[in-house]
Amino acid sequence: MRYFVRKIAFFLATLWAAITLNFIIPRLQPGDPAEVMVQKLAGKDAQLNPAAVQAMRAMLGAPDGNLFTQYVSYLGALAHGDFGISYTYYPYPVTEVIGQALPWTLVLVGVTQILAFVIGITLGAYAAWRRNTRFDSIVTLGSTFIGTLPSFWIALLLLFVFGYTVGWFPTSGGYSASTPGFNGPFITEAVSHSFLPALSLLITAPIGWILGMRNTMVMNLGEDYIRLAKAKGLPDRVVALRYAARNALLPSVTGFAIALGGVLGGSILVEQIYDYPGMGRLMGEAIGNRDFPLLQTLLLFIIVGVLLANLVADLLYGVLDPRARRAQS
Amino acid sequence: MTTTDATTAAATTESVPTSQTLAADTRRNSHPLLRVRDLSVRFEPKMSPALTAVDKVSFDLLEGEFVGLIGESGSGKSTLAMALLSLLERPGRISNGSIEFDGEDIASMSQEDLRHRRWRDIATVFQSSMNSLNPVMRVEAQFRDAIEEHSELRGDAVTERVRELFSMVMIDEKFMSAYPHELSGGMKQRINLALALCNRPRFVLLDEPTTGLDVVVQRSILEAVRRLQKEQGFAVLFISHDIGTVMELSDRIFVMYAGQLVEQQAATTLVKDPLHPYSKGLLGSYSNPRADTVRVTYIPGRPPDLTRPISGCRFAARCPEAIERCSSDEPQLLPLAGGRVACHVAHLQRGPSEDKPDGLPEQTTRFAGPEFVKTAEDSDRARRGEVFLEVDSVTKVFERRRGLRKQQTLAVDDVSFALRKGEVTALVGQSGSGKTTLARMITGVDKPSSGTIRFTGSEGTIAVEKLRTRQLRDYRKHVQMVFQDPYSSLNPALTLRYTLTRPLRNHRGLSAQEADAVAGELMETVALTPSNRFLDRYPHELSGGQRQRVVIARALAANPELIVADEPISSLDVSIRAEVLELLQELVTGHDIGVLYITHDLLSARLLADEILVLSQGRVVEQGNALEVIRNPQDAYTRTLLDAIPNPFEQATTTS
Numbered sequence A: 001m002r003y004f005v006r007k008i009a010f011f012l013a014t015l016w017a018a019i020t021l022n023f024i025i026p027r028l029q030p031g032d033p034a035e036v037m038v039q040k041l042a043g044k045d046a047q048l049n050p051a052a053v054q055a056m057r058a059m060l061g062a063p064d065g066n067l068f069t070q071y072v073s074y075l076g077a078l079a080h081g082d083f084g085i086s087y088t089y090y091p092y093p094v095t096e097v098i099g100q101a102l103p104w105t106l107v108l109v110g111v112t113q114i115l116a117f118v119i120g121i122t123l124g125a126y127a128a129w130r131r132n133t134r135f136d137s138i139v140t141l142g143s144t145f146i147g148t149l150p151s152f153w154i155a156l157l158l159l160f161v162f163g164y165t166v167g168w169f170p171t172s173g174g175y176s177a178s179t180p181g182f183n184g185p186f187i188t189e190a191v192s193h194s195f196l197p198a199l200s201l202l203i204t205a206p207i208g209w210i211l212g213m214r215n216t217m218v219m220n221l222g223e224d225y226i227r228l229a230k231a232k233g234l235p236d237r238v239v240a241l242r243y244a245a246r247n248a249l250l251p252s253v254t255g256f257a258i259a260l261g262g263v264l265g266g267s268i269l270v271e272q273i274y275d276y277p278g279m280g281r282l283m284g285e286a287i288g289n290r291d292f293p294l295l296q297t298l299l300l301f302i303i304v305g306v307l308l309a310n311l312v313a314d315l316l317y318g319v320l321d322p323r324a325r326r327a328q329s
Numbered sequence B: 001m002t003t004t005d006a007t008t009a010a011a012t013t014e015s016v017p018t019s020q021t022l023a024a025d026t027r028r029n030s031h032p033l034l035r036v037r038d039l040s041v042r043f044e045p046k047m048s049p050a051l052t053a054v055d056k057v058s059f060d061l062l063e064g065e066f067v068g069l070i071g072e073s074g075s076g077k078s079t080l081a082m083a084l085l086s087l088l089e090r091p092g093r094i095s096n097g098s099i100e101f102d103g104e105d106i107a108s109m110s111q112e113d114l115r116h117r118r119w120r121d122i123a124t125v126f127q128s129s130m131n132s133l134n135p136v137m138r139v140e141a142q143f144r145d146a147i148e149e150h151s152e153l154r155g156d157a158v159t160e161r162v163r164e165l166f167s168m169v170m171i172d173e174k175f176m177s178a179y180p181h182e183l184s185g186g187m188k189q190r191i192n193l194a195l196a197l198c199n200r201p202r203f204v205l206l207d208e209p210t211t212g213l214d215v216v217v218q219r220s221i222l223e224a225v226r227r228l229q230k231e232q233g234f235a236v237l238f239i240s241h242d243i244g245t246v247m248e249l250s251d252r253i254f255v256m257y258a259g260q261l262v263e264q265q266a267a268t269t270l271v272k273d274p275l276h277p278y279s280k281g282l283l284g285s286y287s288n289p290r291a292d293t294v295r296v297t298y299i300p301g302r303p304p305d306l307t308r309p310i311s312g313c314r315f316a317a318r319c320p321e322a323i324e325r326c327s328s329d330e331p332q333l334l335p336l337a338g339g340r341v342a343c344h345v346a347h348l349q350r351g352p353s354e355d356k357p358d359g360l361p362e363q364t365t366r367f368a369g370p371e372f373v374k375t376a377e378d379s380d381r382a383r384r385g386e387v388f389l390e391v392d393s394v395t396k397v398f399e400r401r402r403g404l405r406k407q408q409t410l411a412v413d414d415v416s417f418a419l420r421k422g423e424v425t426a427l428v429g430q431s432g433s434g435k436t437t438l439a440r441m442i443t444g445v446d447k448p449s450s451g452t453i454r455f456t457g458s459e460g461t462i463a464v465e466k467l468r469t470r471q472l473r474d475y476r477k478h479v480q481m482v483f484q485d486p487y488s489s490l491n492p493a494l495t496l497r498y499t500l501t502r503p504l505r506n507h508r509g510l511s512a513q514e515a516d517a518v519a520g521e522l523m524e525t526v527a528l529t530p531s532n533r534f535l536d537r538y539p540h541e542l543s544g545g546q547r548q549r550v551v552i553a554r555a556l557a558a559n560p561e562l563i564v565a566d567e568p569i570s571s572l573d574v575s576i577r578a579e580v581l582e583l584l585q586e587l588v589t590g591h592d593i594g595v596l597y598i599t600h601d602l603l604s605a606r607l608l609a610d611e612i613l614v615l616s617q618g619r620v621v622e623q624g625n626a627l628e629v630i631r632n633p634q635d636a637y638t639r640t641l642l643d644a645i646p647n648p649f650e651q652a653t654t655t656s
């Protein structure tokens, strides 16, 4: 129990630190932080765009009052989900813009990450169990080879072949004519639009899991408890799963939880190539337009995502590995 | 059950009851339980040369018999064990021969058929078994899968059985739901033993089941093994390099050298009259610690390289009894004196006199090789030396934070003693008794919480507990450590020349050329001669004993006045331990160095030390002249330690 309490406390402390840094950094310079920030982003000699300053101020809070009251009102705004106004999508609030993009990314990257993990772990475990066989060589060499290919190149290739040459799948967007919502036509369209981006991600994403799982498991297979499990006359299936894979899985599970934390950040490259309406594309736009409120909020989201994922990873590890609970509590 | 023999078939279906009678019966009228013929195991690694680790081994093991298998490390004991369990992994494989269990060849049986016999017929407790339980499964679950796989028991019946097994090895049943990391090493080994017995096997293979545990714990586990074996009548093959315990426990002994069995003999006979010179060498590493003069022999050199072809007797290069024939003809394992032995000389000596060639050595029961001797006079002389290290009321308290609370551990509690020049003082105690903490304070690594440590060296008297970083560096020139494991304390990538000349140049500020010359002398001091042949070698080209010599030579390079040796021989084979003791002894007498010898083994303390301090929970519970402490222990804890020393010779004389 102690272990879990500690991990949660640690999470809260880091979260608070991240939020506070987000507040402090813009205020380290003299002057109105919003004006300074906008000036910085726009370039020295550019005219100050009042809308931009306004948007920035909405995000940073009013410059008046002492630092403490500013901090309190900043926290209050955060608590109400008030992150300011995007000036790329002026006058929509940042939260609304992100709210539109988030589901797309969650589904696309989330589903592919989970699939990639399951595929990777299974292949890796099987390759390890059949180590030094042809299956193992094909899987290991194959994934090492694919791992050397640049992922944008794979995405472009797929886009070119299946999008343009054969024309089986749409080449951009998340849907075309249907109304977003829970209805048949929309879901069909969303799936077919997501297919190529998902495939691009799926080709490279399992590689890390495959190689990681294989190597850990090969190492575990040399452990005494595996030999003893065999000596006990347990069926291969039980030795492989309950004894070898169960132990080899531990490092991957934490890795997986952390990888899921990255989902909020989307997959910038692939979303841009397929012009997919998710967080990755939004991030690209925010950078391109120097949309500071949007960018800042996206970063905050990503940080929270990663922290949360780490927390989940720690908690999960505590559940899966009895040693962790004691060693650190 | 496909056995052809009616009696054994009946016996097994009745699941081996109170079976001493049964064991005796089967021994008389049936085939052996395990019949191994010409078994060879080859390792054929991709990167290094192939070797035959087990070479044409043949033996029988009877139902209910307790057989010990001894030999130096690397002699192939574990490989043989793995072959018997059909658990060899690549690059190892059985290259020849058969293993019949109860009349069926298990070496050629299908994996699936074999699987059903595992753990029901053949069970095992592994070497280094510290790690043979799955760390993420509760202990009970690891019993449950083995029981359910091979029996009809399910559910609560299994729990009941596990409870019974736990009480059999005297572990509280509350640990059934524990995870392995929550158990101590000794408990784990008891549980492994209980696990091995969960399906009432007929044969249990024990591969060094207690190596690495404290002597007292070892003792209690082995007693449990012997008791359960008597009660349940399973056959045992007990592998160990601890010859003393093997001798005490076993009915019969197999001696293995360089992949072959060189002697098979009843334990009582072997103790009194070992036939093979190698057996004599192994036995010679024991001596009665209560005698005025202790003498132990050691076998010089190291086993042959198994990747090269060997002609003649494999032991010839190390054998003090070798005759001409030994280097050309390979001796066969032939019957002699109720057992079997593979030695030309042993057979000739006991054969008809007309066959005896000239120059045949006299028949002896002791190893005719080098010997380490320590007499009472040696000790008396040492105890008259000049005191140079005084430890006075030293206490060490460790504080550990646990959340907001502070937890205090009293690691060393009010310890005082003096060390003289030319004297060896042994700190004896179980792990956790504070030996190493005390040593760390004496070498200046840790500071005592209270008390003083005075060191009087060539530069006057130093208060060790007050030294600061710079002064400490100077102090450490006078004080050198020799650690437990010679394998990890030498850098494998450096030649011995480099290992030795570096401290010479650093500590003594010698030029490269001078350092080279002194390194040569040091090698001579530790008897690695001619030094030129050794200096350009790498650690892996040396035997364990030779490596430990190099570690000692390196310690000597700084010209120390005190050597702290922390378990310097416990990782070495018994056959070469005396070699290192002999060297340390020579240093003490020849160079007037004081040695603090740290060990958990009272026997080796007796061999080397003049003075013994027995530590328990940080306190000195007994202190005095080594021989006195051994002969007349005052403290109960010392007596426990003493009782844990196996004494095969004593037993041989009392039981025969």
Ligand SMILES: Nc1ncnc2c1ncn2[C@@H]1O[C@H](COP(=O)(O)OP(=O)(O)O)[C@@H](O)[C@H]1O
Binding pocket: B043, B044, B045, B053, B071, B072, B073, B074, B075, B076, B077, B078, B079, B080, B090, B091, B092, B306
């Ligand atoms: N996996 C392996 N690959 C190559 N050689 C091995 C392997 N395992 C053991 N050996 C060699 O087999 C010989 C016997 O080793 P082992 O059976 O462990 O001896 P013991 O148990 O008596 O110490 C040694 O020479 C060792 O180096």
Ligand code: SF4
Binding pocket: B276, B277, B278, B313, B314, B315, B316, B317, B319, B320, B321, B322, B323, B326, B331, B342, B343, B344, B345, B346
């Ligand atoms: S055969 Fe010769 S060399 Fe081998 S052990 Fe016997 S006496 Fe020694």
Ligand SMILES: [Mg+2]
Binding pocket: B074, B077, B078, B079, B127
């Ligand atoms: Mg071994």
